[in-house]
Structure formats: structure tokens, C-alpha cells
Amino acid sequence: MKKILLAGSTGFIGKHLISYLTENGYELSVLTRRRLKDTPNVKYFQWDVEKGFIDDKAFENVDTIINLTGANIGVKRWIEKRKKEIVNSRVDSINLLYDYVSKDHYPIKSFISASATGYYGAVTTDQIFTEESKSGNDFLASVSQKWEDTARQFENIGCRLVILRQGVVLGKDSGIYQKMTSLASKGINPAVGNGKQYLPWIDVRDLVRLYAFALENEVIKGVFNAVSSEQITMNEFAQKLSKSIDKNSILPNAPSFLVRLALGEMSSMVLEGSRVSNQKIKESDFTFLYDNLEKSLQ
Numbered sequence: 001m002k003k004i005l006l007a008g009s010t011g012f013i014g015k016h017l018i019s020y021l022t023e024n025g026y027e028l029s030v031l032t033r034r035r036l037k038d039t040p041n042v043k044y045f046q047w048d049v050e051k052g053f054i055d056d057k058a059f060e061n062v063d064t065i066i067n068l069t070g071a072n073i074g075v076k077r078w079i080e081k082r083k084k085e086i087v088n089s090r091v092d093s094i095n096l097l098y099d100y101v102s103k104d105h106y107p108i109k110s111f112i113s114a115s116a117t118g119y120y121g122a123v124t125t126d127q128i129f130t131e132e133s134k135s136g137n138d139f140l141a142s143v144s145q146k147w148e149d150t151a152r153q154f155e156n157i158g159c160r161l162v163i164l165r166q167g168v169v170l171g172k173d174s175g176i177y178q179k180m181t182s183l184a185s186k187g188i189n190p191a192v193g194n195g196k197q198y199l200p201w202i203d204v205r206d207l208v209r210l211y212a213f214a215l216e217n218e219v220i221k222g223v224f225n226a227v228s229s230e231q232i233t234m235n236e237f238a239q240k241l242s243k244s245i246d247k248n249s250i251l252p253n254a255p256s257f258l259v260r261l262a263l264g265e266m267s268s269m270v271l272e273g274s275r276v277s278n279q280k281i282k283e284s285d286f287t288f289l290y291d292n293l294e295k296s297l298q
Helices: 012-023 080-104 139-157 175-185 204-216 234-244 256-271 279-283 293-297
Strands: 003-007 027-032 042-048 064-067 110-116 160-166 168-170 201-203 222-226
Touching: 003 012, 012 027, 012 204, 064 080, 064 204, 080 139, 110 139, 110 204, 139 160, 139 256, 160 204, 168 175, 168 204, 175 234, 201 204, 201 293, 204 222, 222 279, 234 293
Parallel strands: 003 027, 003 064, 027 042, 064 110, 110 160, 160 222, 168 201
Antiparallel strands: none
């Protein structure tokens, strides 16, 4: 089995990915800012992006890097300082990884990086976005575009590059699930705006399988949308989620103006959304196991 270097492992997705890969026999070198105790098949190594430091031992016997780095875009209002943090947390970490690999000629064969369907912009249209669609022109789109452009450096040193544009990631410990079920459990309608905006999503169990699929299939390269096949609106999502916990609400959706007042520019994340196609990854023989919302919510 390959030994993998994992950057950005402390979040929701990273924890699930570590668990999945180690259960399937992989050895992981995991970069962290804090000193952590090694566990079976997982060794932790320190890095400090601001100081430009990575423990060189992290690269030993590694031929693949999986990059999940990036500050959470949905926890603080997007004031200018926070916007810079969101961009820099993605760009600077990849630049540091690239500097170490290119300078010391570590034999990295594959670089697999997260991105987001925000690449297409926070818009609600009739268009179904594919990997060939143009990027949007708002903040979310610019973040994803810079994220991806920085990752493309690895192609300059002959690495196979895979970029996964992730939709909203669902799991019982995911932020969106916890927030929306908290409202629904109190009889509050968790939908916002007019509810007609689409919500591209993927079950975290399928997402970690998709990372493993990209890891194991060396013919896979390029950009892939990491979303389920089921394309549902905010209203449909809220109704199915409420039903999954045996709750119903007759309350109206939270009005757009209140959401904008509460969240500012960040409100575009939840008030807008279009359909995103996963046809390309399915044509590469990846099979989704949790491809409809009811099954995921079970």
C-alpha cells in the first residue's frame, strides 16, 4: 500500500478520511500545527505555514499528497480580514508544499486537492454546471479558482493532478446537518430564501471513497465534481431532512433580507445555488453508494 501525506486533516472531512484510509490499510503522514501522539498507521508531523516550515520526515516514502487545507468559509462574516484568511489558508499551504517538493526533489507522483463547487459562483440559474463550465465572478468563485490554480503548480514537476470540486458535505457531524437538524428538531423550518435555489451535496462516506478512488486509479486526472446525482432544491432538502427526524413545520422559510442582515455577503452561500453534474466521475467508473438524500440521512 502507498504511504500518503495528508495536509488539512483536523476538520470534519479530514477525520473521516484518516479513518477510512487507515481502515483500508494505508499508512499516513499527517501534517499538523500541534504535537499529536501517533496512532496505528498514522504518524503526525508538525508544520507552520506562516513560518514556512514542514518537518522533512513527513515526506519519507511518500509518493502521494492529499490536500484538504483551507479555513472554514462558513463560520465568520466575510469582512476583508476574513476573506484574506480564507484565500491565504488555501494558497499559502499549497505553495509551501510545492516549495518543499520541488526544492528537495521528493518523488511525489500524485497531488490530490480539494476545491469547491463554489468555483461556478453563488448563482441560481437553469444551467447544469460541468467541469468545463466557466468560473463565476464572485468571492466564492475567486477563492476556488485561486485554490485550483495554485494546485496546478504540481503539474510543472510531472505530478498527476486531481482536483475534487466538493459540494456541501453531509454527515451526522457536519456543520450544515447539525445546524439544520437543530432548527428542525424545534419545529422550525430550516429552509431560507425562496427555497428554489439548488443545493449540490455529497455524503461524506462517498467523498472519502472518492478520494481513495482518485488515489488508487492512476489514470484518473484533472477536475471532477464531487456531488451526488440527486439535484434538489433548498425546500426539498429541508423537507426531507425534517422528515428524517420525524418533524414537520408549517413555518415559512427565513426571509432573504433577514439572512442577508445576519450573514452579510456570506448569505450568498445559502440563498443561491445551481445544479452541478457528476457525470464525468461516474463515466470514470466511480459508483456512489449514498446517491439520494433519504439514504444519506438514514
